[in-house]
Amino acid sequence: MILHAQGLLLRLAALQKSNRPLAEGMRELERTRIAExxxxVGGVQTRAAEALHMPLRTFVLKMxxxxxxxxxx
Incomplete structure (x- = not known):
């Protein structure tokens, strides 16, 4: 769990250093978290949505x- 958190912090630091708009960085982070x-969970959408504390409908729309x-x- 610590390695995952460190990876997330490294990605956030990289996003902060870039000149991209914040919204673009947030979309990239959200896409990455959904893919992860x-x-x-082996591609099971219901379990992935639960892991992210996101309603299934919202999860599928974002997918x-x-x-x-x-x-x-």
Missing amino acids: ALAA NRYGLAKRRR
Whole structure:
């Protein structure tokens, strides 16, 4: 858990040093956290949303916004 927190702090520090708008950095951080949550629970959206304390509907909408939704065959 400490390594994950340190990684997050390093990413935040890198974002602060950049000249990008804050909103862009926040979107990148949110996308990364959603992708990490999905990977941690084997792609189970309900569990990933719960891990982030986010309503499932909001989670799925953000997944779609960030291009993280599973592709249907």
